[in-house]
Amino acid sequence: MSTHGEQPREAVLRSGYCADFLGTGVEVPFLDAAIRDDAVLLEDCEVIPYTHFSLSLSASRRLARWVGWNIDGAGLLLLSRTGIGFAKDPRLPADTQVGIELYEGNSLDRGHLARRPDLLWGELPEAQQANRDSFYYGNIAPQVDDFNQSRRDGLWGRxxxxxxxDVDVQDLRASVFAGPVFGPADRVYRDVALPAEYWKLLVFREQGVLKARAFLLTQDLDRLRAVPALDEFRVYQVTVAELEARTLLHFPQVVHEAGVLPAVRAMSERKPLAAMSDIFW
Structure with missing residues (x-):
C-alpha cells in the first residue's frame, strides 16, 4: 500500500461501478416494480456513477437504496481525508439528497456505505477523485450511536x-453492494426516516469459482417481536433471496447461483454471527 498526500482537484471520468470487474458480468441490482418510480434520475438513468462506485437514490427517502463498488485490493493507496468535506452532488437536485441539515447539533454519524479505503485504487488522480467522491451525501447514511458502535468495532465493519x-480471493478483487433497509416503522427525525437495518453483499472469486455472500445488520431478524430502542445490533448471514425480500431489490441470476448456501435455518431459528469463523464463505 502506497502513501500519497492529497493533490489539487483533477478532472477524472466517473465511470462508476464496473460490472465486468471479476471477469463475469455482475450487474447492479434493479428496483422492484413497486419502487421503480421512486428513483432519482440522472440524465434519465436511475444508476448514478461516481469513481469506482455507483448508486441508486430514493426520491422519497433521499438516501441511497444501494451502493455498488469495486475493490482492487492489490492496488489500494493510502490517501488522507484532510480537507475533504461532505457535500451534496451538484449534478442532482439538492432536495433529493439528505445533507448537513440532518446531522447538525446531534450525535448522528455520517456513515459511508461504500467504505472510503475500499475505493482508493488505480492511478493517483483516479484514486484522489474516488476519495473526494466518497464524501458525496448519496454515499452517506445516518447511523445512531449504538448502530455505529457495532459498525466500527463489530463484525459489520470488518x-x-x-x-x-479468510479467503484466497482471486487477484484480491471483489465487488460489493450495500445499503439501508427502508422500513415503514423507521423513526422520523427532522423529516428523515432513519433506517434501522443495513445490508451488504460481497461478490468474489475463489479458485476460479464466483461466490456471493450476503449479510444483514439488524436488531430483529424475523420482525416478529417489538424491539427495545437500545437493543443490540447483530450481524446475520442471509441468502440472496432473503436479501431481495428485505430490500425490494433484484440481483442478477449469476449472483443467485454464486450465493447458494448449505441448508439454512428458518429466520426465527437463525443465530447471529458471533465471530468471523462463523461465516460460511
Missing part, C-alpha cells in the same frame, strides 16, 4: 477485511 483474511 466484513471486507475478513474476506481477504
Amino acid at each position: 466484513l471486507e477485511n475478513a474476506l481477504y483474511e
